Amino acid sequence: MKKDMTQGREWKHILLFALPIMAGNLLQQLYNTADNIIVGNFAEGAFPGSFAAVGTVAPLTFLYLAFAMGLGVGVSVVCSQLFGAQQHDRLAVAFNTSILLLSALGVVITVVAWFLSPWLLHTVLRVADSTVYDLALIYLRIYCLGLPFQFAYNAIASALRGVGDSRASLLFLLVTSIINVVLDLWFVISFSWGVMGAAVATVISQVICVILAYIYLRRKFPSPKGTKAFDAPLCKTITRIGLPTSVQQSIVSLGNVAMMRLVLYFSAAGVIGVIDAFTAGSRVDMFMFVPVIGLQSALASFTGQNLGANKPERVRRGYYQTLGICVGISVALCVLLYAFARPILQLFGMSEAAIEIGIEQVRFYAKIFWIFAGYMTLGGVLQGAGDTLLQSAATLTALAVRVVIAYLGVYAFAWFGYESAWETLAYGWVAALIITNIRYYTGGWKNKVIAHRGEA
Numbered sequence: 001m002k003k004d005m006t007q008g009r010e011w012k013h014i015l016l017f018a019l020p021i022m023a024g025n026l027l028q029q030l031y032n033t034a035d036n037i038i039v040g041n042f043a044e045g046a047f048p049g050s051f052a053a054v055g056t057v058a059p060l061t062f063l064y065l066a067f068a069m070g071l072g073v074g075v076s077v078v079c080s081q082l083f084g085a086q087q088h089d090r091l092a093v094a095f096n097t098s099i100l101l102l103s104a105l106g107v108v109i110t111v112v113a114w115f116l117s118p119w120l121l122h123t124v125l126r127v128a129d130s131t132v133y134d135l136a137l138i139y140l141r142i143y144c145l146g147l148p149f150q151f152a153y154n155a156i157a158s159a160l161r162g163v164g165d166s167r168a169s170l171l172f173l174l175v176t177s178i179i180n181v182v183l184d185l186w187f188v189i190s191f192s193w194g195v196m197g198a199a200v201a202t203v204i205s206q207v208i209c210v211i212l213a214y215i216y217l218r219r220k221f222p223s224p225k226g227t228k229a230f231d232a233p234l235c236k237t238i239t240r241i242g243l244p245t246s247v248q249q250s251i252v253s254l255g256n257v258a259m260m261r262l263v264l265y266f267s268a269a270g271v272i273g274v275i276d277a278f279t280a281g282s283r284v285d286m287f288m289f290v291p292v293i294g295l296q297s298a299l300a301s302f303t304g305q306n307l308g309a310n311k312p313e314r315v316r317r318g319y320y321q322t323l324g325i326c327v328g329i330s331v332a333l334c335v336l337l338y339a340f341a342r343p344i345l346q347l348f349g350m351s352e353a354a355i356e357i358g359i360e361q362v363r364f365y366a367k368i369f370w371i372f373a374g375y376m377t378l379g380g381v382l383q384g385a386g387d388t389l390l391q392s393a394a395t396l397t398a399l400a401v402r403v404v405i406a407y408l409g410v411y412a413f414a415w416f417g418y419e420s421a422w423e424t425l426a427y428g429w430v431a432a433l434i435i436t437n438i439r440y441y442t443g444g445w446k447n448k449v450i451a452h453r454g455e456a
Contacts, residue, residue, distance in 0.1 A: 004164065004305070005017065005164060005301065005302045005305050005306065006084060006305055006306050006309040006311055006314070010302070010314055010317045010318035010321055011318070011321035011322065011325065013298075013302060013318075014295065014298045014299055014302050014318055014321070014322050014325075015295075015298070015325060017164065017166050017298040017301065017302070018166070018291075018294040018295045018297065018298035018299075019166075019294070020166040020167040020169065020170040021161070021166045021169070021170075021293070021294040021297050021298060022290050022291055022293075022294035022295075023170050024166075024169045024170040024173045025289070025290045025293055025294055026287070026290050027170070027173040027174055027177040028173060028177070029283075029286050029287050029289075029290060030177060031176075031177040031180045031181055031205070032283070032286075033283045033286075033287075034180070034181045034184060035054060035180075035184060035198045035201075035202065036051065036054060036055070036279065036280065036283055036348060037347055037348055037349070038181075038184045038185060038188050038189075038198065039051055039054050039188065039194070039195060039198055040276075040280075040348045040349040040350065041348075041349040042185075042188050042189050043188050043194040043195060043197075043198070044349065046192060046194060047135060047194040047195065048131065049129060049131040049132040049135055050135055050194055050195050051276055051279065051348070051349075051350070052129070052132050052275045052276060052279070053132045053133075053135035053136040053139060053195055054136075054139055054195060054198065054279070055275060055276065055278065055279025055280075055282075056121070056125060056127060056132060056136050056260065056264070056275065056279075057121075057136050057139055057140045057143070058256075058260075058279065058282065059253055059256035059257040059259070059260045060117075060120055060121075060125075060140060060253075060257065061140070061143055062249075062253040062256060063250060063253035063254065063256075063257065064109055064113050064144065064147055065147075065150060065154075065249075066246055066249035066250040066252070066253050067105060067109065067151075067246040067249070067250065068102055068105070068106065068147075068150060068151040068154040068155075069154065069245070069246070069249050070242045070243065070244070070245035070246025070247070070248065070249050070250075071098075071101065071102055071105070071154075071155075071238060071239065071242035071243070071245075071246055072102070072154045072155065072157070072158035072242065073158070073241065073242050073245045073300075073383055073388060074237075074238040074239060074240070074241035074242020074243070074245070074388070075094070075098040075102075075155055075158035075159050075162065075238055075242065076158040076159070076161050076162040076297075076300060076301060076304070076383075077162070077241050077242075077300070077304050077383060077384065077386050077388075078094050078098075078162070078234065078237055078238050078241065079091060079094055079095070079098075079158070079159050079161075079162025079163055080161075080162040080163070080164075080300070080301045080303075080304030080305050080308070080384065081304045081305070081307065081308040081386070082094060082162075082308070083162060083163045083164070083305060083308070084304060084305035084306065084307070084308025084309045085308040085309070089224070089227075090234070091163070092221070092223045092224060092227045093227055093228050093231045093234060094159070094231075094234050094238070095159050095217065095221065095223070096223060096227065096228065096229050096230060096231075097228075097229075097230050097231050097234045097235050097238065098155040098156075098158070098159050098238060099152060099155045099156060099159075099214075100229065100230050101155070101235055101238065101239075102151040102152060102154060102155035103148060103151055103152045103155070105151055106147045106148035106149070106150065106151030106152060107148050109147055109151075110144050110145065110147045110148055113140075113144040113147065114141055114144050117137055117140045117141050117144070118137060120257075121133055121136055121137060121140070124257060124261070125257065125260060125261055125264060126261060126264060126265075127264060128264070128267075128268050135194070135195050136195075138195055138196050138199070139195040139196070139198065139199045142196060142199035142200060142203060143199050143202060143203070145203055146202060146203035146206040146207070149203075149206040149207050149209070149210045150206050150210075152210045152213075152214070153172075153206070153209050153210040153213050156210070156213040156214060156217050157169045157172075157213065159217070160217070161297060161301055162301060162304065163221075164301060164305070165220075166297075166298070168213070168216050168220075169213070171212075172209050172212045172213050172216070173209065175208070175209075175212065176205040176206070176208050176209040176212075177205070179204070179205045179208055180201050180202060180204075180205035183197075183200070183201035183204055183205065184197065184198055184201045186201075187200055187201050188201075241386050241388055242388065244388045244389040244391075244392040245383075245388045245391070245392055247392060248391070248392035248395045248396055251396055251399060252395060252396075252399050255399040255402065255403050258403050258406075258407070259403075259406065259421045260278070260421075262406060262407075262410060262418075262420060262421050263275055263278045263418065263421050265410075266417065266418040271357075271417075271418050272351070272353045272354075273350065273351050273353035273354030273355075273356075273357055274354070274357055274418050276348070276350045276351070276354040276358075277345075277350065277353075277354040277355070277356075277357035277358040277361065278357075278358075278361065278421055279348075280345055280348040280350060280354070280358050281345070281357075281358040281361035281362050281365075281422070282361075283348075284337070284341075284344055284345065284358075284362050285361070285362060285365050287333075288330065288333055288334070288337065288365070288366075288369055291326065291329045291330065291333070292326055292330060292372065292373050292376050292377070293376070295322050295325060295326045295377060295380070296326075296376050296377060296379055296380035296383070297380065298322075298380070299318060299319065299322045299377065299380030299381060299384065300380040300381075300383040300384035301384065302314075302315070302318050302380075302384065303315050303318070303319075303380065303381050303383070303384025303385055304384040304385070304386075305384075306318070307384065307385055307446075312446060315381060315384075315385075319377070319378065319380075319381050319440075322377055322380065323374065323377045323378070326373045326374075326376075326377045327370055327373050327374060327377075329373075330369055330370055330372075330373040331370055333369075334366040334367070334369050334370070335366070337362055337363075337365070337366045338362075338363050338366040338367075341358070341359045341362045341363055341366075342355065342359055344362075345358040345359060345362070357418070360419060361419075361421075361422045364419075364422055364423060365422060365425070368425065368426045368429070371426060371429040371430060371433060372425075372429050374433055375394070375398075375429055375432045375433040375436060378433075378436045378437065378440055379391050379394075379395075379436060381440065381445065382436065382439065382440070382445050385445045385446065387439070387444070387445035390435075390436070390439045390444070390445065391436065393435065394431075394432040394435040394436045394439075395432060397428070397431050397432060397435060398428030398429055398431050398432035399428060400428075401424075401427050401428040401431045402424045402425060402427060402428035403424075405420075405424045405427050406420040406421070406424040409424070
């Protein structure tokens, strides 16, 4: 169902639109975490090193998805502004163009990723344990086979969010999450496939998800007869808006690879359980992202529609209201995370040494997360306006600050130990918060709109 957010109470539109996105993101995190829990509890005995292997490849799987996520922002911005401007013929063409663009990109990245996987694990991450390396390679290559389906789904979900339909994606993810967990248990426990079973289950669930999403899109938003299957100018616009975020996400994921390399360094140096702890801690931390990303996505669509409808004053009010909601929810979740860190981490079936390190990580994260909530909320305004280049610059600055301080702190000045993988986050987030606030209050983002109501 399409949702017009250009009239009525701003916070109510944004919150109601964000809730299905939050639920969908929660489901994604749950079934990703289910992979780790199932592997940690049921595969580790038969295949020692399985939990570490799945955790080691996590930054690489995010690297492959970076372009899809970034171009998805371009899709959502274009669709939301065309919808707000009531240019429905161009909107139908944008749907078709987005699916073709991201699907083709997914195929290309799958081929490249398949051949690069050994080099990334051996040379970039420097995985020293041969058992972990072999298991990680199996998981990573099978996971890569599902990338075209993930890319296609990202195009459809982004287009639907652009026109205000965030509920459909929730239904798709609910069905596929259940399928993924059932297949995980079946393949890992009954078939004893270990990490291979977890990867195969993920790919099958991704195929089902994109099929459901495509059928829904064509039934709810049928293309008028004669609608172009691909439009080069719209493709160029989507790419222009989305590419900075794609590059940003890629570099961010490379930063995560750099952090994992540090963790592997300390593991090789004899810090027991640090890989398992970082893997589990990162999974737990990702749940904190759920409300923030949901509200940011909702605010981006809200911003795009209202700027397309020539109503910038609604954007200003919507931003401040969303900021209050986002920070309030984040603080409440941080309190719960700090209090229940141990029982949550015990679910992963790790050693006591790993659990203790994991508690350090998630409790530190709980203390600083409000900074991220403030920075990402403002990013929703910049995304919706199409000012993705500035937001990308802010994110890349945050990453550069984090990685430089971490590596100097470990290798040059001995400021940090293994905790450098998470304690340096705060420095980067503060830098990004400063940059995005300067941009917002100087008003340059208002000049990035691509469609206005009343234009042809």
